[in-house]
Amino acid sequence: MTSLNAPVILTRLGISLFIQRMISLYFGEVGFHLMGQLRNLIQMLTSLTSLGVFNGIVKYVAEFKEDNEKLRKVFSTTFVFWSCAVGVSSLALFFGAGAISEYIFQTREYTLLIKITALVVPFIGLQRIFNGVINGLSQYKKFVKIDLISYLVSAGLTIYFVYEKNLEGVLFAIAITPFFQFLVLVLIFFKELKRYIPFRKLSFSVPMAKPLLAFSLMSFFATVVLNYLEIEIRNVIVRVISEEGSGIWTAMTSLSKNYMSFSIMLFSMYVLPKFAIIKTQNDFTKELKNIYKTLLPIFGAGMILVFLLRDFIIDLVFPGHDKLALEPLFKWQLMGDFIRLMAMVASYQFIAKKLVRTFIFTELLSTGLFFTFAYVFVNIYGVEGVVIGHLLRYIVYLVVVLFLVYRYFRNKRNEAPDA
Numbered sequence: 001m002t003s004l005n006a007p008v009i010l011t012r013l014g015i016s017l018f019i020q021r022m023i024s025l026y027f028g029e030v031g032f033h034l035m036g037q038l039r040n041l042i043q044m045l046t047s048l049t050s051l052g053v054f055n056g057i058v059k060y061v062a063e064f065k066e067d068n069e070k071l072r073k074v075f076s077t078t079f080v081f082w083s084c085a086v087g088v089s090s091l092a093l094f095f096g097a098g099a100i101s102e103y104i105f106q107t108r109e110y111t112l113l114i115k116i117t118a119l120v121v122p123f124i125g126l127q128r129i130f131n132g133v134i135n136g137l138s139q140y141k142k143f144v145k146i147d148l149i150s151y152l153v154s155a156g157l158t159i160y161f162v163y164e165k166n167l168e169g170v171l172f173a174i175a176i177t178p179f180f181q182f183l184v185l186v187l188i189f190f191k192e193l194k195r196y197i198p199f200r201k202l203s204f205s206v207p208m209a210k211p212l213l214a215f216s217l218m219s220f221f222a223t224v225v226l227n228y229l230e231i232e233i234r235n236v237i238v239r240v241i242s243e244e245g246s247g248i249w250t251a252m253t254s255l256s257k258n259y260m261s262f263s264i265m266l267f268s269m270y271v272l273p274k275f276a277i278i279k280t281q282n283d284f285t286k287e288l289k290n291i292y293k294t295l296l297p298i299f300g301a302g303m304i305l306v307f308l309l310r311d312f313i314i315d316l317v318f319p320g321h322d323k324l325a326l327e328p329l330f331k332w333q334l335m336g337d338f339i340r341l342m343a344m345v346a347s348y349q350f351i352a353k354k355l356v357r358t359f360i361f362t363e364l365l366s367t368g369l370f371f372t373f374a375y376v377f378v379n380i381y382g383v384e385g386v387v388i389g390h391l392l393r394y395i396v397y398l399v400v401v402l403f404l405v406y407r408y409f410r411n412k413r414n415e416a417p418d419a
Contacts, residue, residue: 008148009261015155016258017317020251022162023170024318029247031167036250037104037234038174040227041117042124046178049089049125051081052219054132055351056212059276061136065196072198077208078129081216086122093118104231106238110171117175127182133196134189142189150177150184214356221363229367233374233386244322245383251318252329252387256337259306263299263341271345275352281409284349291345299341303334329387336391343398349405358404365400369393 023031047054057078064070093100097114101107134143154177161169186193230253237246271291278284306313310330314323350359370393377385 008144011148012151012261013258015151019155019158019162020254021317021319022159024251024321026162026165027167027170029244029251029321031170032247032250032254033234033238033243034105034167034171035174036246036254037231038113038171040231041100041104042174042178043227044224045089045117045121045124046128047219047223049082049085049121050078050128050132051085051212052216052223053078053081053212054128054135054215054219056215057129057132058136059215059352060208060211061133061196062276065137068198071196072201073207074212075197076202076204077206077212079202080204080206081212082125082129086125090118090121093121103235106235110168113168113171113175116172120176120179123182124178127178127185130182130185130189130193133193134185137192137196139189139192142192146181146185146188149188150181153180153184211354214354215351217356218351218359218363221360221367225363225367229371233371236375237378237383237386240378241382245325248321248325249329249383249386251321251326252333255306255313255317256333259302260337260341263295263344271348275349278352281406281413284405284409288346292342296338296341300338303338307331307334325383328384332384332387332391336387336394339391339394339398343394343401346398346405347401349408353408355408358408362397362401362404366393366397369396 020032023035057074060074061071064074094115097111097118098108100114101110104110131143134146154173157173157176157180158170161167161173234246234250237249274287275284278287307330310327311323314321314326318326347359347362349355350362370389373389373392374386377389379385381388
């Protein structure tokens, strides 16, 4: 999986850094601020429009791929959820476009952009659902192919508008990217989709409502709340400092998301299915140590390299940014991201075992700590205070996650009947 993903991630990384350089040159920090706000909205819709059942689909497709009747129940429920979520989201975006634009962008100038996003909403949800099937089947090669082609199409459209020096066009390209992702996925993966999703036998019923709603709740707190938090933190930075300050923080998080995307993709395709079948603490500990020994040194070495080359990266990727303001953010962001990786691996156990209340508690703790630290420190240290909060948040989060995971296994062991 690592060898399959690496060329794609490196290709995406190279294109992404090139695009970020052009945006930095032509649009500066304000361009990064606006793009960050829209991307967070799209990420929120990715979860909302599928009602957050992605991880549930991964789990149940992996478990029931040979059981057509159970798959029918899973996808009947899924498409009812999708229909309801898409209807509500599309109407809310379309008719509330002005108010949403004013909240996200501090102006109603982008009302039309929000309305266009409303039209893309059905494809955002379908793309997420179908991606869950690919992940559940562990179709790594096809996933990599779909991901690369769809990214190249959307990147090409973005680059066109960047060269036209049209920031509204760049935002438009971001908004319609999920449609291209959906189209490429269907063209490449349609035969397998027909095999595992019995479209003709689906009914408007929700026989799997309760187990899938558990994943919905987890996704809401993991995705929707987190992305809403990032939007609100940018608004705080704008109020306390400026849009340029928000753009500097967004540039740092954009770089972070580029190198973190490799790990997140790998974890969703490997860690979640693996943890779903692990039953004992010994097996979990063995697998956790294996992941830590195999992957963390690679990520750690990469992050050290990013830190050592930070001045070069700023000159290369963010030439339109204030170097003195951006450079101090690297150490806090990189340390926070490394600890985040350690915590993320362990936290997948909550999803794999549907520990809903535990998962929600840890996500609320994480987001609550981040907002509190960011809100307090931005008034003291400026933009650097936000990334200091990022590090402190994940130190606490890691300790709590490991404690709760091992408490779960200890409780399971105590509940087991004596041999």
